[in-house]
Amino acid sequence: MQDFDGQNMTGDVSLLEKNIELLVARLTDCQQENDVLRSELSSLENILRNYKLPGTLGSSAVDVCGTPAGALGYAEKVQVKQKLVLILQKIEMELRNNQALS
Template sequence: MHDPEAQKSKAETLLLEENIGKIIARLHDCRKENELLRSEIVSLQNILRSCKLPGSENSAAGDLDNGSAGGFSYAEKLQVRQKLVQILQRIEMELRSGQTL
């Protein structure tokens, strides 16, 4: 007859291996998602960097009076930039909180 203790140990080992497999699969999925989020952050940072506000070194003097060639006023550009900064900060906080898990 089989030893009940040995069977219990074998069942626990199989359960542990199964759980480890699930954790590894989840980790792999999280890494993929993390890479996508990092890519989105880089994209948003590039957008933010390319957003030229009137009054900055790269702006023409006429931009201050009537908005840029795109038709956005200074206040609108400032608002968009602030929203992008908030989004980037939220994403960064999410990534940092995910790394501590």
């Protein structure tokens, strides 16, 4: 009878070790994703710091191309929108993952 209990305990310990390894791997993945999100957030913060609201520029603040200095061009606006969409998608995925785990 003792051998049976010892085998159960060994099986339980190995299952626990396996679960711990899976958790550590998931935590590592989350840390890497967190670093990516921080980088994207930093990039967006820099873009927002450089963004000038319409009407806040003087009439003489025009660059060589004829666009107001500090204003975002079409390509930059599209890039900002794309980054925001990516962030929202990642947030949505994270929320879905959290709901699935519950």
